[in-house]
Amino acid sequence: MAPPTSPRADVAAEPARSGADDAAGLGRARAAAFVAPALVLVAVFLVFPALWTLYLGTTDYRLTGVAASEPRFVGTANYRDVLGDGDFHRSLWLTAQFVIGSAVLGQTLLGFAVAWVMRDRPGPVRRLVEGLVLLAWILPSSVIAFLWIALLDRDGGTLNALLGTPGTAWLLDHPMGCVIVFNVWHGTAFSMMLYGAALGNVPPSHLETAALAGASTLQTLRDVVYPRVRGHVLTSLLLVGLWTFNDFTPFLITAGGPDGRSEIMSVYVYRTALGDGRLGAGAAVSLIMILINLAIALVYLRALRARRAAPAGAS
Amino acid sequence: MNEAVRGALRRIGLATFVSAVLGFFSLPLLWLAFAPFDADPGVSASLPEFTLHNFRVLMDNPYALASLRNSVLLAGGTAALVVTCAALAAYALSRVRVPGRDALLYVLLLLSSIVTGTAAMVPVFLLAFDLHLIDSRLGVVLVLTGGLLPAAIFLLKDFTDATPPSYEEAARVFGASPLQVLRHVVVPVIRPGLATVGVWAVAQVWGDFLMPFLLLRDPDKAPASVVMYTFYTEGGQPDLALISTFSLLYSLPVVAMYLFVSRRYGFRFHGGIKR
Amino acid sequence: MAAITVRGLTKVYPGGVRALDALGLDVADGEFFALLGPSGCGKTTLLRTIAGLEAASGGTVAFDGGEVTRLPPGRRGVGMVFQDYALFPHMTVLDNIAYPLRVRRRPRADRHARAADAARLLGLAGLEARRPGELSGGQQQRVALARALVAEPRVFLLDEPLSNLDARLRLEARTRLKRLQRDLAITTVFVTHDQAEALALADRIAVMEAGRIRQLGTPEEVFRRPANVFAASFIGSTPMNLLAGTVRDGRVAVAGAELPVPDEARGRLGEGEEIVCGVRPEYLDYASEATEGAFPGIVSVVEHLGGSALVTLDGAGGAVHVVVGEGREPEPGAAGWAVPRPGRVLVYRDGELVTGGEEEETRMDTTGGRR
Numbered sequence: 001m002a003p004p005t006s007p008r009a010d011v012a013a014e015p016a017r018s019g020a021d022d023a024a025g026l027g028r029a030r031a032a033a034f035v036a037p038a039l040v041l042v043a044v045f046l047v048f049p050a051l052w053t054l055y056l057g058t059t060d061y062r063l064t065g066v067a068a069s070e071p072r073f074v075g076t077a078n079y080r081d082v083l084g085d086g087d088f089h090r091s092l093w094l095t096a097q098f099v100i101g102s103a104v105l106g107q108t109l110l111g112f113a114v115a116w117v118m119r120d121r122p123g124p125v126r127r128l129v130e131g132l133v134l135l136a137w138i139l140p141s142s143v144i145a146f147l148w149i150a151l152l153d154r155d156g157g158t159l160n161a162l163l164g165t166p167g168t169a170w171l172l173d174h175p176m177g178c179v180i181v182f183n184v185w186h187g188t189a190f191s192m193m194l195y196g197a198a199l200g201n202v203p204p205s206h207l208e209t210a211a212l213a214g215a216s217t218l219q220t221l222r223d224v225v226y227p228r229v230r231g232h233v234l235t236s237l238l239l240v241g242l243w244t245f246n247d248f249t250p251f252l253i254t255a256g257g258p259d260g261r262s263e264i265m266s267v268y269v270y271r272t273a274l275g276d277g278r279l280g281a282g283a284a285v286s287l288i289m290i291l292i293n294l295a296i297a298l299v300y301l302r303a304l305r306a307r308r309a310a311p312a313g314a315s
Numbered sequence: 316m317n318e319a320v321r322g323a324l325r326r327i328g329l330a331t332f333v334s335a336v337l338g339f340f341s342l343p344l345l346w347l348a349f350a351p352f353d354a355d356p357g358v359s360a361s362l363p364e365f366t367l368h369n370f371r372v373l374m375d376n377p378y379a380l381a382s383l384r385n386s387v388l389l390a391g392g393t394a395a396l397v398v399t400c401a402a403l404a405a406y407a408l409s410r411v412r413v414p415g416r417d418a419l420l421y422v423l424l425l426l427s428s429i430v431t432g433t434a435a436m437v438p439v440f441l442l443a444f445d446l447h448l449i450d451s452r453l454g455v456v457l458v459l460t461g462g463l464l465p466a467a468i469f470l471l472k473d474f475t476d477a478t479p480p481s482y483e484e485a486a487r488v489f490g491a492s493p494l495q496v497l498r499h500v501v502v503p504v505i506r507p508g509l510a511t512v513g514v515w516a517v518a519q520v521w522g523d524f525l526m527p528f529l530l531l532r533d534p535d536k537a538p539a540s541v542v543m544y545t546f547y548t549e550g551g552q553p554d555l556a557l558i559s560t561f562s563l564l565y566s567l568p569v570v571a572m573y574l575f576v577s578r579r580y581g582f583r584f585h586g587g588i589k590r
Numbered sequence: 591m592a593a594i595t596v597r598g599l600t601k602v603y604p605g606g607v608r609a610l611d612a613l614g615l616d617v618a619d620g621e622f623f624a625l626l627g628p629s630g631c632g633k634t635t636l637l638r639t640i641a642g643l644e645a646a647s648g649g650t651v652a653f654d655g656g657e658v659t660r661l662p663p664g665r666r667g668v669g670m671v672f673q674d675y676a677l678f679p680h681m682t683v684l685d686n687i688a689y690p691l692r693v694r695r696r697p698r699a700d701r702h703a704r705a706a707d708a709a710r711l712l713g714l715a716g717l718e719a720r721r722p723g724e725l726s727g728g729q730q731q732r733v734a735l736a737r738a739l740v741a742e743p744r745v746f747l748l749d750e751p752l753s754n755l756d757a758r759l760r761l762e763a764r765t766r767l768k769r770l771q772r773d774l775a776i777t778t779v780f781v782t783h784d785q786a787e788a789l790a791l792a793d794r795i796a797v798m799e800a801g802r803i804r805q806l807g808t809p810e811e812v813f814r815r816p817a818n819v820f821a822a823s824f825i826g827s828t829p830m831n832l833l834a835g836t837v838r839d840g841r842v843a844v845a846g847a848e849l850p851v852p853d854e855a856r857g858r859l860g861e862g863e864e865i866v867c868g869v870r871p872e873y874l875d876y877a878s879e880a881t882e883g884a885f886p887g888i889v890s891v892v893e894h895l896g897g898s899a900l901v902t903l904d905g906a907g908g909a910v911h912v913v914v915g916e917g918r919e920p921e922p923g924a925a926g927w928a929v930p931r932p933g934r935v936l937v938y939r940d941g942e943l944v945t946g947g948e949e950e951e952t953r954m955d956t957t958g959g960r961r
Contacts, residue, residue, distance in 0.1 A: 034404060035404045046430050132344065135570070142562075142565075143347070146543065242428065247433070286436060294429045481676035487663050489690035
């Protein structure tokens, strides 16, 4: 059969099918009704709380007492109090340690290392390692928190038994260190999977070229692998950083203690608002956290756009 | 000679690294594997004196099974609400052109990632208080649904966008009403997407601690994540037999779900199941 | 079964694209009708507007005189086959075919019996329990046909019904489709961008461009006497030779040849007028010696088409294509002449065929919307 001969076939573009506008014949009214429930829920339980924080942060709202029923407007007093609070400064510093130590350094480096070592390893060892790393990620946070409490227990903990250091109270002596190591353990899976996927996109011929040229592992990583995964590094760092900043699980292990020595921001806001009952001040901290989240998210979106705009080889 | 030494060192280095990783990740998990079957569990992981007695203790605890039921209610309720609302919204947004829909979706997604439960703890608590939703499972479900919906709509809209509209057009030509089109064609065709989002929502809620901890007061209503921290013996010590057994029981559904999802959909899903 | 009447049909998309421009059309009861044109010409929009999937911006569509312009697609009594078939992936073949009856709330036993009949009619017996994903392309196409026919529609609409099949299957499916349409005698409109498909299947063809019908006629008419340069260049597996020429001394000077003015154009051409001469390669004979009234040139390319060969002659007025019979192919580089057969040369002025009164009427017909 002769091929279709249509000299002008490719001249005019097909106009956009308006069928895609309303294929099921829903109509505007029904479409609006479909979208409405979701929008209402999001507006009430997501958008409104975010905006309400602006107002709450300027009141002396308390959990109990007179200020609970009739909160007064106090202007910027809460923000001045919080920003001048030594506990807040300490919490900010601990949060920085937590995010940089566990997310940026720990999870990313360990995740990449595991992905790199396991990249062409076949069979049971790889499945075992990946399975365990994943298990640490998917188990409910309450469960893993207790696993670590048991591991680090002063009297009968597995760690002390293993190291022959009975009586070492890890959670009291090094609370922040424990929480950081715990979070590395908990969150490495995401980086491992992400970099594993990215490494899978490095053409084997590139690695073979490097091997033929006699490049060392470090040289191979620098010259062949890094350019291919570079695009993922920044975006995944920001994403993991955002999650870690908002993680409440350390509360389950140390509850911020002892003496606030592991009181990261998420625990600080809980203690201020619900522990001490100072809801107005807690709202001020909430707003600060939302703003930090917003900043990270905006940088993330910008990095994502830069990655999309970059030539294919760089992503 | 030199090469051989370097090769051997390299292999030893790799083996050491792999063993260290294995040790690091398995050590905390050992306790979960052994303690539930240990007749006298301590906090250290040790080979158990095998028993199933601990499960009997679990059955007898009034809060343990009730809390698992609560977890099912919260997770199931939230997943049902999220899937229903997100599917309706995603479908309408995918098929009917609304000006600014993409911008709207992006803003919602951005909001859901910055207005987290932790950051918005205070306003969410007060909102639930003013709406008389404190100590109500419905309150927890609604708050969690609000947070999960933007991502769910996004996921499902991707799914519907990838489905050719000719399915719906064919059904219409043969006389189906818009609701029949939905029931006969759209829902079955995007069912894998609905299942994905449902499983994702269940996993999110099942492991969540903060919202039920914040919004529920009555221990009868607390889900498993919260109740675990109330298991103490009469002596004020953590009841290890109960906690370990309960942890295992509480973890199994998550692991089963994860296995199911990765069997079914592969690692395509990796960003989704948690967080 | 029904006749289709389209009057003044206009479709303007948001953004101002005018896909249909005051289009008029009559399709007779039981006719097999093709909408042919390049992509973007509005043929699919016309089909979808007849189906009711697109709302017309103006004008009317009527079946057997009853207007259906505002009726939803499901209440027009149309059966449609989509280009991608749109078979529901979660239903079996039988459930797919029975779907139109399910929507009409026929009892299950009844609709399954009728779906099984339709399946048998289309050679699908034995495949009823399969899913569409387990069928070959040709089988899928037949399921789509069966589903469109099972509810006995008044009008049968096909959107590029053969374009998703590979070349060999397509020929088979084409024959089957023509036989099916003849047996059922159902009014059928189909859209295609493939002129060979339109010529092979249709009783009548509408050649469309830019939302209008440029020519309407039987396959013979459209092939032999394209009403304009657009139709001339669109129809035919080997494109028509279109050669620029001038009227001089009552003859047509074109591509190094002098031809008599065709009978139908006699008296309609002024001295010195610029015209375009159209003659199909099939209607030219190759001669290896100089011939009166033939286009001279040097043989540059010889393409074998199987039973014949397409010879390209490079001449004064550009390339001329000639179809040469088996065993008579010239060598490249040879001098050759292309001799038009009597009565096969057409003359176009300003893109339109210069012709006598009889054809004027046909042209009016194509723009029925303006009547």
